Amino acid sequence: FGRLALLNDQIKDIERDRAQVVLDEESTFPCRDKAVRLEQLKGIGPNSAAMLVAEVFCRKFESRRHVAAFLGLAPA
Template identity: 50%
Template sequence: MDGLGRFPHAEKVQRLATLGAVGETTATVLVAELYHRSFETRRHVASFVGLAPSPYNSGDTGRDRGIHKAGTKLARQTLVELAWFWLRYQPNSKLSLWWHERFGGMGMRGRKVGIVALARKLAIALWRFVEQGVVPEGATLKV
């Protein structure tokens, strides 16, 4: 952690890196791209990173299409990659169990769609962890 002493939000990086599945590099990228900002709600977090649904409204028809992919591409890519690591290194967390129940039995396309949904939930859970110290349910910390 030589270079983190000068990083303005080094304490957030250190806190985030205490979670299993989150390495120091991943934590640094997420804090630099996303968690150094202040967000009012979880929806603002998902929207900023580009993992929120894109609404479609026409007359009486209203539905969500796909994610809108606005915001920082690096943070979005990092969260999707972290979601795969989360499944591997945090298998008993509530988020992992939810993903396996909802998307585990689907084909590869279904699992890829599900991993983006997990990345969104993970972005919000990590934001709560960084800002309020709320450990995601069932997640383990590094020893």
């Protein structure tokens, strides 16, 4: 139970830090407004929104095929 409590504390710390970075207007998080808008959709939580924005939505893709290839949904 000690390890579980430690893990839960670490997860809470990570979620608090992520929320602070995304929600702080002075942070250097890219496309902060996109993450805030994604969180408003059903089925997308704060962690998923931050990860999607940081990894996918701040990149420039030439076409839909490039997006699909980047996500592993289509051959490169």
